Amino acid sequence: MQTTTEGYDFGSNWRSFIDHHLTDERRQEALRSLPAFLRESSLEGKTFVDVGCGSGLFSWAAYKLGAKRIVSFDVNPNSVACCKQLRFDEGEPANWEVLQASVLDDEAMRALGEFDVVYSWGVLHHTGEMWHAIENTAGLIRPGGLMWIAIYNRADALGLHSDGRVGSSRFWEREKAFYNRLPKMGQLAMDYTAAMGMVTAYLLSGRNPIREIQQHKQNRGMSWLVDIRDWLGGWPYEYASVEEIFNFVHGRFGYALENVISTNSLRNNEFLFRRPAA
Structure with a gap:
């Protein structure tokens, strides 16, 4: 999980997930959910970048789904180690690279190049500079490519939400x-x-x-x-409405919204944007 230098240690939480909770059943669910939201049957021949890779589970899923190149990065060294472990378990394939980097590092993001699929689930709102992070992530999409991001919903009202959480x-x-x-x-x-x-x-x-x-x-x-x-x-912590995210990404980059899962609770809204083909 991508974080600034201060805040919650997401990497230690992901280490607990890898060591105690990553079952074959959970791997299969990752393999199912990734192409389902992308509306792609496989990733054969595509390039994939995992922005704030956390446990590395979805980088692993992209590898298993046939992506020709995978780049996984996170600012947290524990998260990087988790992802490297999953890569090691697959024989350290040459087409899967794991890096320690920050999505807020403009120069590092430009150096990565562009990708067919850009994936960042529940990450960018924890950087301390969410809009900057979204902007840099959007810059990683090649013409015609896709970006799947998940951002915490803005919930202004008090009350009990469907998942048991309360408050705004x-x-x-x-x-x-x-x-x-x-x-x-x-x-x-x-x-x-x-x-x-x-x-x-x-x-x-x-x-x-x-x-x-x-x-x-x-x-x-x-x-x-x-x-x-x-x-x-999960700190730093930011949030935005569906309208705010759409207006920012579409207004600044002209990307089309192809899929969305929205909520009126504190959970994540999920967005699939496509960059117009050149």
Whole structure:
């Protein structure tokens, strides 16, 4: 996960995911979800860049789906190590490169070149300079190529959301800043308090907590507890409405919106933009 030098250690959370939660079932869900949203049956012959690669799971999926070149990068050394481990497990293929770099580094981003598929899920809002990060990510798309980004939704209203979270985006901005000032034991206490709160919310809404936790892997192969930690600690934290993201990307670059999954909660809105062919 791409972060600035200060803030939550996403890489350590991804290490926990790789070591304890990355099952074959979660790998298969990544292989299913990547081409599904892209509306592509495979990535054969395409180039793919994973901006803020985190665990490296979706770089791995791009490799398995036949991408001819994969570039994965993250600013967090623990995330880079996770991705390198998945690459090592595949025999360190020459067409898959893993780098430590920041999406906010204009020169480094220009040096990467352009790609058929640019992927950055739940990353750019954690950089501390979200609009700058979106601009640099959009610059990586070749003519005719695709960009899949996921950005936290702007939720201005207070209330209970469908996934058990409560409050507005502004409330959680303050919570995340507070969380990152706590010692490790304080953070762990918040993690498990939040987990119990989610279980209680499931019960109050008539849902089976065990089923909800087990089914969470259908969300791109992710882990319920790892995602709770990521949500509580994910700082820096920014957010935007669907309209704000569309107006920025389409207005500045002229990219067409080809697919979108939107929410009225605190979750991510997902966007698939295509750069016009030259």
